[in-house]
Amino acid sequence: MQYKSLALPDVILITPHIHRDVRGSFQECFRESEFKIYCGHYHFVQDNISRSKKGTLRGLHYQKNKPQGKLIQVITGRIFDVAVDMRPNSITYGQTVGYILDADQGELLWIPPGFAHGFYVMSDHADIHYKCTDYYSAEDECAIHWNSPKLNIAWPLLKEQRLYLSERDLIAPNFS
Structure with missing residues (x-):
């Protein structure tokens, strides 16, 4: 696997080697020993x-x-996947990075603790698998409006495609 820092250095793109033949494909998508190094x-x-x-x-x-x-x-x-640095003491606080993840490429994106996360589906449907370092807690979850002017995220919204958002995401406050 290859590990590459994106525009926010703590957000890492992981590119596995995909073995393909006439039967299909195989890829290793997680190896703890390498993950810990990178x-x-x-x-x-x-x-x-x-x-x-x-x-x-x-x-x-x-x-x-x-x-x-x-x-x-x-x-x-x-999907177009986005991470926002929410760590108040970070030199990249409030900065964003976006990356297109496609099932055919098999890439993974590591978003460390302290980042907000969101994604936009560009294909007919998308199934996303993600591993988490802590348990989900509804009481602890916060949201930022997806289109906050200060974040200036260049979402690649598809023309003439209805945008589907949850009520919570519609009314989320802007980043400030």
């Missing part, structure tokens, strides 16, 4: 799968008191 010493406690239809935008979500690190991989489809 991403840090984290322990995963929860795995989630999200399925969303085209035009769905989820986020931007983060946990205030028990922040979750997330290792994200698209199993089917294509």
